[in-house]
Amino acid sequence: MDKKALYSIILAIVVIGGVGIGVALYHPAPANTATAPSGAYNLELVIVPGLDYNASDPHQPAYFVYHDGVLQSSAYITIPSHRLINLTILDYDSGPGDGTPAQYLNVTGTVGNVVYGLNASTVNATLGTGGKNITINQNALQIHHMAIADIAHTFTVMNLFGTGSNMNVPIGSLMFEFTQFYANTTGTYMWQCMVPCGPGAMATMGWMMGTVAVS
Ligand SMILES: [Cu+2]
Structure with a gap:
């Protein structure tokens, strides 16, 4: 092999290799990692009733974030952008949700606009016999819509998908729920429960409202 041919081969290797590396480096946040199960982010919320809000109102509910084995305040929730979010909500509170505006009875903004729920009458059916784990989405x-009689709270992230386009998850009485969503626009959003569930709680960060930072 003469030198010219050798240089051509080396050049080809460098160019092709370089293009390959360039493509690999250029490829921004591969889209398929967002849908891979390993790429999902778990956000777990717990609703606890009957908390001591103040001396005159000792029975108000609050959301908490369950993370790394501890309960944390729900005042400032953080989630990643462009990743599938697995949202699990364990609600130990009951309704009904008299006075809830009609649009907040519907599931909006989750994958398939659906929420999967277990309550006292359905949980036994999913346990089976000898089962160890309960999967809420099996x-x-x-749930696509919830009746006033059944709803206890909502997890509503205002304008998450643009002005006037909210994510709304109605939460049933004493129900465990699972749903999935994406948050693809970074920023800080307000979350709010839209069920009139407690005048103090609904106006207090870390009780029935707070922020969701998408980063
Ligand atoms: Cu509420």
């Missing part, structure tokens, strides 16, 4: 209620 054999669970598929």
Whole structure:
């Protein structure tokens, strides 16, 4: 092999290799990692009723974030952008949700606009016999809309998908729920429960309202 041919081969290797590396480096946040199960981010919320808000109102509910084995305040929730969010909400509170505006009875903004739920009458069916784990999205209620009689709270992230376009998850009485969503626009949003569940709680960060920072 003469030198010219050798240089041509080396040049080809460098160019092709370089293009390959360039493509690999250029490829921004591969889209398929957002949908891979390993790439999902788990956000777990717990609603606890009957908390001592103040001396005159000792029975108000609050959301908490369950993370790394501890309960944390829900005042400032953080989630990653462009990743599938697995949202699990464990609600130990009951309704009904008299006075809830009609639009907040509907599931909006989650994958498939659906929420999967377990309540006292459906949880036994999913346990089976000898089962160890309960998967909320199997054999669970598929919820698109919730009646005033059943709703206890909502997890509503205002303008998450643009002005006037909210993510709204109605939460049933004593119900465990699972749903999935994406938050693809970074920024800080307000979350709010839209069920009139407690005048103090609804106006207090870390009780029935707070922020969701998407980064
Ligand atoms: Cu509420």
